[in-house]
Amino acid sequence: MDNNRKYAYRYVIYxxxxxxxGLHWQANxxxxxxxxxxxxxxxxxxxxxxxxxxxxxxxxxxxxFEFEGxxxxxxxxxxxRLVKQFGDGWNYRAVFExxxxxxxxxxxxx
Numbered sequence: 001m002d003n004n005r006k007y008a009y010r011y012v013i014y015x016x017x018x019x020x021x022g023l024h025w026q027a028n029x030x031x032x033x034x035x036x037x038x039x040x041x042x043x044x045x046x047x048x049x050x051x052x053x054x055x056x057x058x059x060x061x062x063x064x065f066e067f068e069g070x071x072x073x074x075x076x077x078x079x080x081r082l083v084k085q086f087g088d089g090w091n092y093r094a095v096f097e098x099x100x101x102x103x104x105x106x107x108x109x110x
Contacts, residue, residue, distance in 0.1 A: 001067045008100040009067065013060050015095050020049040048086070055082060 026042045033039045055078055062070035076093065083090045 001070065001072075004100055004103050005072075006063070006067055007103050008096050009059055009070075010063055011099040012092050012096050013056055013063065016052050016056050016092065020052055023049050051082065051086070055079065 023042075023045050026045060027033075033042060059070065059075060062068070079090065079092060
């Protein structure tokens with residue numbers, strides 16, 4: 001895998017962490033959680049955060065080994081499964097492609 005792709009995968013991991021960390025602020029006002037609608041929304045966000053972490057944990061692991069043995073096809077198949085199951089709010093493929101494009105030529109090592 002070339003350096004541009006490694007960079008783009010690491011950026012996807014970073015982007016996901018930005019999304020997940022927002023869950024922390026949901027619990028800072030616990031009285032809001034007495035509202036069933038708010039509680040349901042926070043529960044859905046927590047479920048999504050856990051699923052993102054589950055999906056990305058292997059990519060994070062492989063990134064520490066310069067992606068040696070990382071299977072891109074499996075990674076994106078899992079992404080597609082999550083999109084089908086939970087909707088198109090999973091824009092990580094677009095994040096990856098945009099970062100790859102902005103950082104250099106696809107397939108290049110620049």
